[in-house]
Amino acid sequence: MKNRFILLLVALATIFSRESFSQYTFQNITMVSNWSDPNVAAEPFYGIKYSGIWGWEDGNGNEYAIIGSSDGYYFVDVTNASAPVVSDFVAGFRDSCIWREIKTYSHYAYLISDDGPNNTFQIADLQYLPDSVHVVYNSNTLFSRAHTLFVDGNRLYCAAVKGGQFTSQAAMAVFSLANPELPVLLRKLNDDFSLPSNPVHDMFVRNDTIYASAGFDGLFIFHFNTVTNTFSYINSLTAYPEQGYNHSSALTDDSRTLIFMDEVPDGKACKSMDVTDLQNLSVNTTFRSNTGATPHNPFIVGNVCYVAYYQDGLYAFDVSDVNNPVQLGYFDTFYQNPIGTYFTPAYKGAWGAYPFLPSGKLLVSDMQSGLFVLDVSALQSVKKVSRENGFTIYPNPMENGSLLHYQFVDMMVTGQIRLLDNTGRVVYISEITNSQKGKLEIPVLKPGMYSVEIVSRDQGKSIQKLVVSE
Numbered sequence: 001m002k003n004r005f006i007l008l009l010v011a012l013a014t015i016f017s018r019e020s021f022s023q024y025t026f027q028n029i030t031m032v033s034n035w036s037d038p039n040v041a042a043e044p045f046y047g048i049k050y051s052g053i054w055g056w057e058d059g060n061g062n063e064y065a066i067i068g069s070s071d072g073y074y075f076v077d078v079t080n081a082s083a084p085v086v087s088d089f090v091a092g093f094r095d096s097c098i099w100r101e102i103k104t105y106s107h108y109a110y111l112i113s114d115d116g117p118n119n120t121f122q123i124a125d126l127q128y129l130p131d132s133v134h135v136v137y138n139s140n141t142l143f144s145r146a147h148t149l150f151v152d153g154n155r156l157y158c159a160a161v162k163g164g165q166f167t168s169q170a171a172m173a174v175f176s177l178a179n180p181e182l183p184v185l186l187r188k189l190n191d192d193f194s195l196p197s198n199p200v201h202d203m204f205v206r207n208d209t210i211y212a213s214a215g216f217d218g219l220f221i222f223h224f225n226t227v228t229n230t231f232s233y234i235n236s237l238t239a240y241p242e243q244g245y246n247h248s249s250a251l252t253d254d255s256r257t258l259i260f261m262d263e264v265p266d267g268k269a270c271k272s273m274d275v276t277d278l279q280n281l282s283v284n285t286t287f288r289s290n291t292g293a294t295p296h297n298p299f300i301v302g303n304v305c306y307v308a309y310y311q312d313g314l315y316a317f318d319v320s321d322v323n324n325p326v327q328l329g330y331f332d333t334f335y336q337n338p339i340g341t342y343f344t345p346a347y348k349g350a351w352g353a354y355p356f357l358p359s360g361k362l363l364v365s366d367m368q369s370g371l372f373v374l375d376v377s378a379l380q381s382v383k384k385v386s387r388e389n390g391f392t393i394y395p396n397p398m399e400n401g402s403l404l405h406y407q408f409v410d411m412m413v414t415g416q417i418r419l420l421d422n423t424g425r426v427v428y429i430s431e432i433t434n435s436q437k438g439k440l441e442i443p444v445l446k447p448g449m450y451s452v453e454i455v456s457r458d459q460g461k462s463i464q465k466l467v468v469s470e
Helices: 004-012 379-389
Strands: 014-017 030-036 050-057 063-069 072-077 085-091 101-105 108-112 121-125 134-139 148-152 155-163 166-176 184-188 202-206 209-213 219-225 230-237 246-251 257-262 270-274 283-287 295-301 304-309 313-318 326-331 350-354 362-366 370-375 391-394 403-408 415-420 426-431 437-441 448-456 460-469
Touching: 050 101, 050 362, 050 370, 063 101, 063 362, 063 370, 072 108, 072 121, 101 148, 108 148, 148 202, 155 202, 202 246, 209 246, 209 257, 246 295, 257 295, 257 304, 295 350, 304 362, 313 350, 313 362, 326 379, 326 391, 326 403, 391 460, 403 448
Parallel strands: 050 350
Antiparallel strands: 014 030, 030 370, 050 063, 063 072, 072 085, 101 108, 108 121, 121 134, 148 155, 155 166, 166 184, 202 209, 209 219, 219 230, 246 257, 257 270, 270 283, 295 304, 304 313, 304 350, 313 326, 350 362, 362 370, 391 403, 403 437, 415 426, 415 448, 448 460
């Protein structure tokens, strides 16, 4: 697909180094680079330029970001994370799209959109990168539109499938990828089970167990039998705290904890749920970002959950304790959103993320600002410190005059929070007023390094360092 237009895009693309983005707030996650194409036009309804994102590694250490835009898909070489380079661009069947999503299997990328009325399902062969990608399928014969997709083994799951061989919308359908260039329909969910409103918005699938986010109907769990090619119902969660439009989910690597989120109305919290017993489902706890903005999509590596937030960018939470997720860090890709507020409608900021590259670099798609490559290497040490010291603080560094938030790893009932300067002098002291989390209005201080002490009558003293900036 490469042509001279792509070379022009590369020349005109905007790439910023980490030093260029001092206006972005962050905690323990730093920016390596940012890429966007200034020629991308925002779709007219919400003003979205970029949507879904995925990643791919060729087996030889070369890494790529695949990011959807209003008019197509960019394949960006991020092997040198500080200098992303566009390798190719695949135009969608139509432009001005709100939704584009991507998943990969072997050396193929599966590209869908849910914008209508006319659209196509596309498959791109990635084996020729970094030179180019080859489109091997671009048709509405299988289907024309789907909202999201997921690959489990050699099976492709699609949600809200329309057009082609689907005379009416299928809530969810599964295809065989035995021939990766020509998927074959195995089964529609509607053949075996009817959801109240017939939506599946998104699904997370592991070992043929499907966690289906079904919008206002809630969360449904199914099993796909690969011998009989049939779906069976396991259980559902149709009422839970802060329920809204059940949007998406992700499972910890040990398959014990499911993190899921609701998109509408704005500002719903993330939910943490023990799924070791699928016949006994209830939300263990809820958690949220600093501003209370809307979570969009979760992605989990081990027990670290990365959440792409509208307004707030990318957040990382330690979810090793299903009852007490702990914030590890964030990078706010949408700096135009002041801390403590969010805009309505919410469709600005991060759409999705990809934390699975072998190098450890993390990719984020911001709806207005394009591709961010982030360094999350500090999170492991932060996770260790916060667990050992019993609490986490954020933002860190903290701007003078802003709120300092604290959150406990384990239950702490009584005690004090003290702030000490680098000479050991106590400059601020406060009683703990919330056993799980809270916020403090710190007085204006001289910029520099401080110590935050939690002095608990039950568990002794815990200390963490805090940097106060100008």
